[in-house]
Amino acid sequence: SWLLSIIAVVFVLIALYLVGWIATRVIGKKIISAFDLLMNRVPFVKDIYGSIKKLMSVLQKKPDGAQRVVLINFPSPEMKTVGFVTQILVDDDTGQKIAAVYVPTTPNPTSGYLEIVPLDKIVPTDWTMDQAMTFIVSAGAVAPDHLNYTKGAKTENID
Numbered sequence: 001s002w003l004l005s006i007i008a009v010v011f012v013l014i015a016l017y018l019v020g021w022i023a024t025r026v027i028g029k030k031i032i033s034a035f036d037l038l039m040n041r042v043p044f045v046k047d048i049y050g051s052i053k054k055l056m057s058v059l060q061k062k063p064d065g066a067q068r069v070v071l072i073n074f075p076s077p078e079m080k081t082v083g084f085v086t087q088i089l090v091d092d093d094t095g096q097k098i099a100a101v102y103v104p105t106t107p108n109p110t111s112g113y114l115e116i117v118p119l120d121k122i123v124p125t126d127w128t129m130d131q132a133m134t135f136i137v138s139a140g141a142v143a144p145d146h147l148n149y150t151k152g153a154k155t156e157n158i159d
Contacts, residue, residue, distance in 0.1 A: 052110055069132040071123040071149070072101055074115060080123065080149065082132050083115065106139045123148070 039049040071080040083101040091098055097119045104112035127135075131144045 056110070069125045069127040069129060070099075070101060071125060072103070072115060072117050073121060074103060074113070082125075082127075082136060084129070084132070085122070088119070089116075104133075104136050107137050109133060109136050123150070 036053075040046045068085045070083055070085055072083050073079065074081045074083070081103055083103040085099045086102050087100040089098050089100060090096070099117050099119055099122060101115045101117050101122070102112055103115055104110075125132075125148065127144050134142050135144065
């Protein structure tokens with residue numbers, strides 16, 4: 001009888017896994033595709049929805065040299081805030097490298113500010129995207145173990 005119970009538990013676990021896999025791979029994709037199609041047909045909504053979708057895909061990507069967690073002086077020179085470098089640009093007038101830094105708001109990181117910041121004004125961190133997002137969503141209550149506030153962490157160059 002105990003063997004039958006073990007077989008039943010294994011069978012239930014396999015069945016649950018298969019149902020979850022089918023729901024996320026087949027049915028889930030169809031639902032998301034239908035929702036995307038609907039959102040892209042509504043004027044004005046398609047612009048907002050498309051922007052939010054692009055932002056979420058940028059924030060979900062693995063960080064590389066062009067997408068890092070940094071600190072910038074914001075909203076005043078005496079304060080720093082957590083931001084994400086989303087792109088490195090070059091100032092056509094001076095040739096200086098500047099960064100597009102997305103500064104999410106607490107506790108809803110889908111809204112925020114886009115700041116254009118010279119690279120020499122950015123303080124790099126060695127935080128992961130997950131650590132930074134947890135810090136932001138928790139309003140600072142859950143923070144990484146360390147922070148290099150002034151000089152920044154010793155990491156690879158942003159540019």
